[in-house]
Amino acid sequence: MKILICVKQVPEITDVTINPETGTLMREGVDSILNPFCEYAVEMGLDLKRRYSDIQTVAISMGPPQARTALMRCLEMGIDRAILLADMKFAGADTWATAFTLAETIRAMENDFDLIFVGKQAIDGDTAQVGPELSEILNIPQIMYAVGVDLIDTNKKVWVKREIEAGYEIVEIKLPGLISLSKGPMIRSVSSFQEILDARKKELRVVRASELPIDENELGLKGSLTQVIKIFPPQVKKTGIRIDGSEPQGAAKKLIEFLKERKFV
Amino acid sequence: MHEITSEAVPSVDFKGIRCINNYSEICQDYSPYLCDESKLAHQGAQYLFFPTNEDELSAIFKEMRKKNVTVTLSGARTGLVGGAVPYGGAVVSLERFDEIRGLRYDNQSKEWRVRAQCGVTIRDLNNWAMKKDFPGLFESGSAETKAFLKKYKESDTTYFYPPDPTEMGAALGGTVSTNASGARTYKYGATRNWVRWIRVMVASGEVLEIPRGTYFATPAGEFTIINSAGNKTIVKIPKYAMPHTKNAAGIFSAPNMDLIDLFIGSEGIFGAITEIEVALQKWNNPISIVQFLPSDDTAIDFVIALRKEKSIRPEFIEFYSSHALDLLREKQKEDPKVVGMPSIPDYATSAVFFDLPFDPENKDNDYAKLEKIVSRCGSKLGMSWAGYEQRDLERFRNFRHVLPETVNTIIAERKKKIPELYKLGTDLAVPDHALEEIWGFYTSILERAELEWVAFGHIGNNHIHINIIPRSLKEMKEGLLIYREFAKKAVDLGGTISAEHGIGKIKKEFFSIMFSNKELKEMKAVKNALDPDYMLNPGNVLEIEGT
Numbered sequence A: 001m002k003i004l005i006c007v008k009q010v011p012e013i014t015d016v017t018i019n020p021e022t023g024t025l026m027r028e029g030v031d032s033i034l035n036p037f038c039e040y041a042v043e044m045g046l047d048l049k050r051r052y053s054d055i056q057t058v059a060i061s062m063g064p065p066q067a068r069t070a071l072m073r074c075l076e077m078g079i080d081r082a083i084l085l086a087d088m089k090f091a092g093a094d095t096w097a098t099a100f101t102l103a104e105t106i107r108a109m110e111n112d113f114d115l116i117f118v119g120k121q122a123i124d125g126d127t128a129q130v131g132p133e134l135s136e137i138l139n140i141p142q143i144m145y146a147v148g149v150d151l152i153d154t155n156k157k158v159w160v161k162r163e164i165e166a167g168y169e170i171v172e173i174k175l176p177g178l179i180s181l182s183k184g185p186m187i188r189s190v191s192s193f194q195e196i197l198d199a200r201k202k203e204l205r206v207v208r209a210s211e212l213p214i215d216e217n218e219l220g221l222k223g224s225l226t227q228v229i230k231i232f233p234p235q236v237k238k239t240g241i242r243i244d245g246s247e248p249q250g251a252a253k254k255l256i257e258f259l260k261e262r263k264f265v
Numbered sequence B: 001m002h003e004i005t006s007e008a009v010p011s012v013d014f015k016g017i018r019c020i021n022n023y024s025e026i027c028q029d030y031s032p033y034l035c036d037e038s039k040l041a042h043q044g045a046q047y048l049f050f051p052t053n054e055d056e057l058s059a060i061f062k063e064m065r066k067k068n069v070t071v072t073l074s075g076a077r078t079g080l081v082g083g084a085v086p087y088g089g090a091v092v093s094l095e096r097f098d099e100i101r102g103l104r105y106d107n108q109s110k111e112w113r114v115r116a117q118c119g120v121t122i123r124d125l126n127n128w129a130m131k132k133d134f135p136g137l138f139e140s141g142s143a144e145t146k147a148f149l150k151k152y153k154e155s156d157t158t159y160f161y162p163p164d165p166t167e168m169g170a171a172l173g174g175t176v177s178t179n180a181s182g183a184r185t186y187k188y189g190a191t192r193n194w195v196r197w198i199r200v201m202v203a204s205g206e207v208l209e210i211p212r213g214t215y216f217a218t219p220a221g222e223f224t225i226i227n228s229a230g231n232k233t234i235v236k237i238p239k240y241a242m243p244h245t246k247n248a249a250g251i252f253s254a255p256n257m258d259l260i261d262l263f264i265g266s267e268g269i270f271g272a273i274t275e276i277e278v279a280l281q282k283w284n285n286p287i288s289i290v291q292f293l294p295s296d297d298t299a300i301d302f303v304i305a306l307r308k309e310k311s312i313r314p315e316f317i318e319f320y321s322s323h324a325l326d327l328l329r330e331k332q333k334e335d336p337k338v339v340g341m342p343s344i345p346d347y348a349t350s351a352v353f354f355d356l357p358f359d360p361e362n363k364d365n366d367y368a369k370l371e372k373i374v375s376r377c378g379s380k381l382g383m384s385w386a387g388y389e390q391r392d393l394e395r396f397r398n399f400r401h402v403l404p405e406t407v408n409t410i411i412a413e414r415k416k417k418i419p420e421l422y423k424l425g426t427d428l429a430v431p432d433h434a435l436e437e438i439w440g441f442y443t444s445i446l447e448r449a450e451l452e453w454v455a456f457g458h459i460g461n462n463h464i465h466i467n468i469i470p471r472s473l474k475e476m477k478e479g480l481l482i483y484r485e486f487a488k489k490a491v492d493l494g495g496t497i498s499a500e501h502g503i504g505k506i507k508k509e510f511f512s513i514m515f516s517n518k519e520l521k522e523m524k525a526v527k528n529a530l531d532p533d534y535m536l537n538p539g540n541v542l543e544i545e546g547t
Helices: A036-051 A065-077 A095-109 A130-138 A193-199 A248-261 B023-029 B054-067 B122-131 B143-154 B172-177 B259-263 B296-308 B322-334 B368-376 B390-415 B432-448 B473-492 B508-514 B517-530
Strands: A002-007 A009-011 A032-034 A056-062 A081-085 A115-119 A142-152 A157-164 A167-174 A177-181 A204-207 B003-005 B047-049 B071-074 B090-093 B100-106 B111-117 B195-201 B207-211 B222-226 B232-236 B272-279 B286-293 B317-320 B350-357 B384-387 B453-458 B463-468
Touching: A002 A036, A002 A065, A002 A130, A009 A065, A032 A036, A032 A065, A036 A056, A036 A065, A036 A115, A036 A142, A036 A177, A056 A065, A056 A095, A065 A081, A065 A193, A065 A204, A081 A095, A095 A130, A115 A130, A130 A142, A130 A177, A142 A167, A157 A177, A193 B286, A193 B384, A248 B023, B047 B054, B054 B071, B054 B090, B054 B195, B054 B272, B100 B143, B100 B272, B111 B122, B111 B172, B122 B172, B172 B272, B195 B259, B207 B259, B232 B517, B286 B296, B286 B390, B296 B317, B296 B350, B296 B368, B296 B432, B317 B322, B322 B350, B322 B390, B322 B453, B350 B390, B384 B390, B390 B453, B390 B463, B432 B463, B432 B473, B463 B473, B473 B508, B508 B517
Parallel strands: A002 A056, A002 A115, A056 A081, A081 A204, A115 A177, A142 A177, B003 B222, B047 B090, B071 B090
Antiparallel strands: A009 A032, A142 A157, A157 A167, B100 B111, B111 B272, B195 B207, B195 B272, B222 B232, B286 B350, B286 B384, B317 B350, B317 B453, B453 B463
16 A cells, blocks of 8 residues: 655744745744644554555655755654655746646656545645645545544545544545545654664655656746735734733732723722 | 952942832742742742842942841742742842843954843843844944854854753853853853853942953962952962862862852852853754663663763763653653653663764764664664754753653642652762762662652763652651762762752752861851852851851
8 A cells, every 4th residue: 555645844833924024934044844734644644554564655745955854854754755846847836736746746656546645734824725636636535634544444445533613524435535634643753863864765756847747837836826926914913911920919919900090990 | 360350330329229128028929039949948038129230239239238138149040959049138130131242253262252141041042142143232232243243143153052051041140150050061061161251249339340361369379359449358269179070069269260260150159240251152963862771770881881982972961760751751641742752662761861963964874883882781773762853952852851840840739738848859970980889879778768769860970860859858858868878979989069050058068078167168268258248148058157
């Protein structure tokens, strides 16, 4: 059985600020990480690999050359091999062009897949579109917002527990199919030093645009149906007053004084 | 040069300084200012001051001296020996001394140096140094500082401040006053090694500006301090020799010593260190490794072998004993998020945590020698946790820090029922050759006593913290006797009674194990010269009876 996991490298979001003048993300000095939801997808793939025999796992990412560090993290976690789609011609791709490029890569290079895992969304763009688009292009069933996955019927079907507004829903799909993950372990896994060293000996193939059977006009910015014009932070609202509550009596005193001043009490 | 002149600072109106002068109000509404991480019981305070600059601090010193009121200096109160816990008198919080004052490249020593006020935390100092963004410095700095700042930002190298007292919320002034050390002392030495210049306000309210390498003791072991009125004070330094381990016990003393070293580690009993210039070090990307081992004894073997292998250069070597891992397992069951790591593997009976230089892009990283040592100690590199991303380095750090925090939480909980209870945390260090012997000594005694205990800490420097967690006053008494026995043994082996926490108010009782009466008198003589009224930090290091 072959499981593909499509992943994305994202900026460590807690550090990112937006330049108010240019409206662009200020990435200087910001660490790049494997998107947490993609990490859940990797965890799920590895969980199945540990529980069932003969499962091969492949991580695929599209991004600049430095995105290899996100794939390296996948390899350290236990993924068997990785593919990085890195070419200037892929630059500026929107969700459609990204999904299309991934789909064509899968068709050309990994067409014998059984399952595709993706994170439900990336924490930088938050679009949650690439996964569904990918399944549409590949014409395979999709289940979104999964929190639990298992193989049934001798690996011909998958059992999925997915989040819905009212709680959870249990569904089954026939393979091949695509599943997006929205939750993983509460605590991120840690690799052993041996796994980190071994990861550097695993295959991490870099694929150029010229290796894919895609017309240049369907790649990157040229192949994008949408374009981001501007990113800007929401208007900052006036902040409230915060009273330090470490000393309850003192805090209550301050609160009463505040309310008295404004004639609330 | 052994003569130094103190300078007077401009006088300000004492009444304009922010102060709480009501004993009950301080005890009720400002109680965090009356304790530190030692959880030592305080005796309240009549005044609580919040000066914003040296002028105000000087006015407070002068006024308190006039009123014959003692002054306890307070930084971030992260100390473990009650140094900031007042026994009455006034508490002076230096939290508003929180500015970065300068950045420069020293051509002679070829190093970058940052100048900061004492209230800046080690965490902020490191964040700013590593992200190359010192808040307010460009706006307030001189043209020269601005030029240095530009050069610093343009440099491809990342710099950091190596002293790492685990508690990164500690104030820089506090760490200098206690000569704090920590994990990275293994490679970089204690705080003292990184301090290049200080400003100290002495009890008279005047300030000494002391660059390293300028004022040295005479062959007779004396310094002369001349105040702004021209009066001379002779300071005679103690004659004892310091142990050949990392050490935070006793006033620093060495032949021909530098005056700056008299104040570093003196726990605020000679003056308030208000501003400090420290050196920065080039940052090499590390990988953090927690190597699990089959027993505490094999962990000791592993450390000894690791130190011997000179081609492996860890930044630090830390230890988690079997009991420590069990305590963390309990904590994981209670709240896995606090520990922030996956479940500790069942096979892990002991662990050693260390950082190594690591290039994630290098496919040919060679760790064969490490692998050999690990295997000789009954483990495998696969039986470890490792991480090199910044967020992983932070969570490994937290994993180290959460252990003493957990012990402190248990003690705080038990104190609710038995207020006199406190943690018995040893801070003993011995020379390299004595590591196995002291560990054997510790465990043979602890196994006999039915006490709750964990061991962790800076094993690279043979500085293992034994934390006895008493459940009753009876256990605390028993623990104290054991602690005393440990301290005697450490000193017998050529070590120290306090490697990093300092003496404060809690560890004075062990002083006599390490220092003779004559040596204690020599320390008091320095205090008598610099603070004859025993106004500053009463009860720290020296007994108050000396007044």
